[in-house]
Amino acid sequence: MKATMHRYILHNESIRDAEEPCLSPGQVGLLAGWGVFSTLRVCDGVLFEWERHYARMTRDALNLRVPFPNDSAWMQQRLLELVQANNAPDATLRVVVIRNQGSAWQGSVAREFDLLAMMTTLTAWGNEVRLGVVRQARHSLSRFAGTKVTSWGFNLAWYEEAHLNGFDEVVLLDEQDRVSECTSANIFAAFGAEVWTPPLSSGCLPGVTRDLLLNEIRSPGLRVSEHHLTLADLHDADEVFITSTTRDVLPVREIDGRKVGGVPRASATLAAALRAYISQYVATHKTSSYTVTQCI
Numbered sequence: 001m002k003a004t005m006h007r008y009i010l011h012n013e014s015i016r017d018a019e020e021p022c023l024s025p026g027q028v029g030l031l032a033g034w035g036v037f038s039t040l041r042v043c044d045g046v047l048f049e050w051e052r053h054y055a056r057m058t059r060d061a062l063n064l065r066v067p068f069p070n071d072s073a074w075m076q077q078r079l080l081e082l083v084q085a086n087n088a089p090d091a092t093l094r095v096v097v098i099r100n101q102g103s104a105w106q107g108s109v110a111r112e113f114d115l116l117a118m119m120t121t122l123t124a125w126g127n128e129v130r131l132g133v134v135r136q137a138r139h140s141l142s143r144f145a146g147t148k149v150t151s152w153g154f155n156l157a158w159y160e161e162a163h164l165n166g167f168d169e170v171v172l173l174d175e176q177d178r179v180s181e182c183t184s185a186n187i188f189a190a191f192g193a194e195v196w197t198p199p200l201s202s203g204c205l206p207g208v209t210r211d212l213l214l215n216e217i218r219s220p221g222l223r224v225s226e227h228h229l230t231l232a233d234l235h236d237a238d239e240v241f242i243t244s245t246t247r248d249v250l251p252v253r254e255i256d257g258r259k260v261g262g263v264p265r266a267s268a269t270l271a272a273a274l275r276a277y278i279s280q281y282v283a284t285h286k287t288s289s290y291t292v293t294q295c296i
Contacts, residue, residue, distance in 0.1 A: 026107015
């Protein structure tokens with residue numbers, strides 16, 4: 001099932017129809033990809049792990065010199081108003097902060113930044129994925145490695161080519177031929193009770209789901225930790241899986257046409273633990289969120 005965008009978007013403090021013009025070419029960040037973003041899961045009207053998403057966007061904005069809202073509660077309230085306007089308690093939400101000034105091409109926009117947010121229906125990812133491979137795709141030593149910047153064209157091109165070649169996603173390797181991540185997901189490999197994911201020094205994005213599996217969620221009999229991986233490691237692993245805010249935990253069936261892993265025991269265990277964590281988080285944060293009417 002292909003995701004479809006909802007009718008209303010957020011532009012700064014206004015809820016607008018998605019077809020209503022509200023941006024201009026003179027906003028530098030629009031044409032230069034000078035901005036930061038994050039993709040959130042809306043669960044029963046709650047912005048799941050909003051705190052982690054906001055913290056990561058704040059760090060990325062500081063690194064990229066993008067002016068950024070310094071009030072988490074203000075920003076969260078605007079996003080919840082968008083959830084309510086779209087009557088979408090279970091959906092995917094994209095929030096973007098764009099820099100407006102800073103080059104000879106800037107227009108007359110007085111605001112330092114624009115806040116944008118939009119929503120889509122949840123994507124049906126299936127039960128497993130097939131991965132291609134792209135080498136020299138991440139520069140692990142770059143100052144901007146792991147930054148979720150709106151200049152996302154490389155990732156979109158690789159993702160589109162993956163589908164044209166019969167894959168669902170691609171494994172991106174760094175300049176040392178080490179596994180880094182996928183275009184929009186982190187990657188894990190299980191070796192018995194040991195579950196490894198590439199460290200941030202591989203140039204991968206510090207994904208929220210990745211962080212939860214490393215630092216919050218505990219599954220008896222499994223130890224999740226950071227460890228550099230090669231393609232050979234992935235091929236030899238008992239199982240491989242990817243994670244993201246929208247995919248949760250998704251097993252990998254093959255890499256570059258070669259079958260990997262066996263029975264997805266570790267991924268199934270961690271997926272169940274993540275679902276329990278999400279349910280608890282939503283129950284705990286429900287009282288601080290807007291009451292959103294369930295879609296009929």
